[in-house]
Structure formats: structure tokens, C-alpha cells
Amino acid sequence: MSKFTAILGAAILAISVSGTISTTAHADEAKLIKKGSKVFKKCKACHVVDEAKNKAGPHLLNIVGRKAGAAEGYSYSDAVKAKAAEGLVWDEANLAAFLEKPRKFLKGTKMAFGGLRKEKDRNAIIAYFKSLASAKEEAPKEEAK
Numbered sequence: 001m002s003k004f005t006a007i008l009g010a011a012i013l014a015i016s017v018s019g020t021i022s023t024t025a026h027a028d029e030a031k032l033i034k035k036g037s038k039v040f041k042k043c044k045a046c047h048v049v050d051e052a053k054n055k056a057g058p059h060l061l062n063i064v065g066r067k068a069g070a071a072e073g074y075s076y077s078d079a080v081k082a083k084a085a086e087g088l089v090w091d092e093a094n095l096a097a098f099l100e101k102p103r104k105f106l107k108g109t110k111m112a113f114g115g116l117r118k119e120k121d122r123n124a125i126i127a128y129f130k131s132l133a134s135a136k137e138e139a140p141k142e143e144a145k
């Protein structure tokens, strides 16, 4: 076997191995997102996630990375307004902490929800929210093709 064939063989092996890994990661991510969409059923009575429409709770469009208290036209509690004034942003860590124990994280909130006690549920719903946001960003690119 020439040196070239050996290198080529190693390269092909490396490509196929990394291909397998990323496919698995993809499948896991898809599963997590699907689970998240089911967890979201617990929020649906009060929240819409795919359009800027407020119900009992503010809409959650692009919620990951959004500033607290930023849904237009929604009348937030003083608890949220105070946090918003402090500059609270719903990054993944803050969302997870809030969703675990809403009334502990946001004392005085009017969100009447006990919380998502399972870490897996919190991770899943955040993955679901992120997938919705990135699907929106990718859509125009698809059309341009």
C-alpha cells in the first residue's frame, strides 16, 4: 500500500466516523426538540410561541435571548417590570432557573405555574424554543435558492 493510499484511507475513515457522530447528535437533538414541543403543552393555556399574540401570558416568540418584559402590548406585573429595568435577559440559564421555580426566581410574578421540576423537561423546552427561532432564520435562505 502506498503512502498516499494510507493517508486517503485514514481520511475516509475520519470522515465517516465524524459523519456518524454528527448524525447521532442530530437525532438526539431532534428527539429533544420533539420532547420540548410536548412539554410546551403545559404552557399553551397561557402562551403562544409562534406569533406575537398575547394570551393570559405574553407571547414567547424568540424568547431565548429576549429581554424580560418585552412583549409589546402585554401588561406585566411589577415583578417582571423591576427585573426588566435591571436588564434581565432570558438567556438559557435564566430561562431554566425561572422555569424550575417561577415564583422563586421572580418573586411576585403573576405567572400561575408551579414549574418544570425535571431538568430534562427544561432542557427540552429550551431546545424547542431555539429550534423555532432558527427555523425562522433559515426559511428566507431556502426561498432564495
Ligand code: HEC
Pocket (backbone or CB within 6 Å): 039, 040, 042, 043, 044, 045, 046, 047, 056, 057, 058, 060, 063, 067, 068, 069, 070, 071, 075, 076, 077, 078, 079, 080, 090, 099, 108, 109, 110, 111, 112, 113, 116, 125
Ligand atoms: C396559567 C398561565 C401560565 C402558564 C401555564 C405558564 N405561564 Fe408563563 N407567564 C404567564 C404570565 C401571566 C406571565 C407574565 C408574568 C408577570 O407579568 O409577572 C408569564 C411570563 C412568562 C415568561 C416571561 C416572558 C417575558 O416576556 O418576560 C416566560 C419566559 C414564560 N412565562 C414561560 C412559560 C413557559 C415556558 C411555560 C410552560 C412550561 C409557562 N410560562 C406556563 C402565565 C403562564
